[in-house]
Amino acid sequence: MSMPSPATNELDLRGTAPAPVFDPAKALVAQATRGYWRTVLARLLRDKVTVACALLLLAIVLLAVFAPLLAPADPFKGSIMQRLLPIGSEGFLLGTDELGRDMLTRLIYGGRLSLVMGITPVINALLIGAFLGIVGGFMGGTVNTLIMRTIDVFYAFPSVLLAVAISGALGAGIFNAMVALTVVFIPPVARVAESVTTQVMSLDFVEAARASGASNFTIIRVHILGNVLGPVFIYATSLISVSMILASGLSFLGLGTKPPEPEWGLMLNTLRTAIYLNPGVAALPGAMIFMVSICFNMMSDGLRAAMDVTQ
């Protein structure tokens, strides 16, 4: 029965893509093909949408990294005389915000915190979740039950609610927001890692390795990691887009960074009062979040397709 079960349809904000189903045939092909990563890269480069999204993201990241060199103005310096100028004003390409600060500059600087706050939780969750899932899948039995039942508890909370609950209880702040999002993303990553590990463990080559005297360490390092990390990594990339939206969402609620720090979600919040005076400028930070989020989604889909060698 190949119909997607509700378990793989964890289509919450937290998992916008169904968990990759492990297919032993593909894994074997992946291992046997020489230059697998080169094939993947070549396929990625042929995918125009993925390349375009990657270039756009690269541009936004480079702008954020080199913001002090590239931004036209000071992100903190405003002028009461120049508040809420429209897009395309003299000297202010994208207008000014409610305190008269240059929007273009603040959008460029805003990428720094927004990207870090969106990507870091996914990296943390990937490391911790993959560890928990692989250990659970490898050990099996009580250890697995213990890990997976604990993770089930977090599934009892809708992801936005969980993120808001944790960061709300911890109090506003960048670090707390990232901790909250990490906690939100560990369970789905661990579930994917556990299910793929369990499937790999049941395959003949693991049995063969054990019979030929391979140690647990070797089996984990070669057979488990080699086959599990790929699907788990692809799954994690599909979480970045959600994480960006949630991280900026927490800032939007006032749970992330504090003014006057430039961050897209927070800028969107402080500009809310300006929608009657200058709607174009007020919508800009959200457009940035949207652009980055859709690019990450497209890239994740592209990567998934490129790594699926049987296609």
Added chain:
Amino acid sequence: MFFYLLKRLALVIPIALSVTVVCFSLVYIAPGDPLSTILPSDASIELIATLKKEYGLDKPIPVQYAMWLSRAVQGDLGTSIATGRPVNAELGRAIFNTLILALFGSLIGFSLGLAFGTIAGYRQGTWIDKSVTALAVTGVSVPHYWLGMVLVIVFSVYYNVLPAMGAGPSGDWMWDAEHLKYVVLPAITISVIPTAIVTRTVRALVADILGREFVTALRARGLTDRGVFWHVVKNAAPTSLAVMGVQLGYLMGGSILVETVFSWPGSGFLLNTAIFQRDIPLLQGTILALALFFVGLNLIVDLVQTALDPRIRRA
């Protein structure tokens, strides 16, 4: 089915209990004293001790949990530190308003999702399918709180046809035309994610079912398209319903961002207040209510799905 029901109910109890543990422990991951918000900074030690006693904060943590749980089971979620009113009283209307918003949102999301998904599934590989898929990716990528602002800009600022804030003149949701206007924009905003996800699910299901051998067999037997469609519906229904049920739960729990944008007087708005006034009992109560609602909904979805699809029972 009866045994399945029992088994499923037995599984829900530990989950519900762990949810209460998580909600209870929110107090302890919160920095500072839970009383610090209501106490003046120069409060005397006696006053602090009295208040601690009053709120039960002088007891060991497991005892506090047991006390809190036994009260919660009886429907007493404590007193809001900020307003001094029972948390229950605050929760009632707010949850109701959120439920109304979530129901309207799912109504839009599920109808659009079912329609788009079915069409795309039937027209697999065509430009219609590709546009629907692109729409679905856009739907899950758009920050919905921003979309809400954009809708306000278009429909309230430029055209001035729909209200931008609140739930209507009475301050709460009511069943009349005047209040219906207030729910339109937040409901559309909140429906974007379920629309995208239901579309994706239904599209995948329909495409998968149409490719099965039994469909070819049905066609060979001379069934019309309408006859085949009935079989598609029957086979796609259990999974689609499950996804939609879970989405309703996510809308209930995840509405805080949209409620903030539209100042909708629901549970998300309440959470916001609780967080910024550091009102931990209110925070705990709201999260507990929403999470338990979600657990209950998942249970119902699971049972309905099992009732519809005998294959799950056998598995």
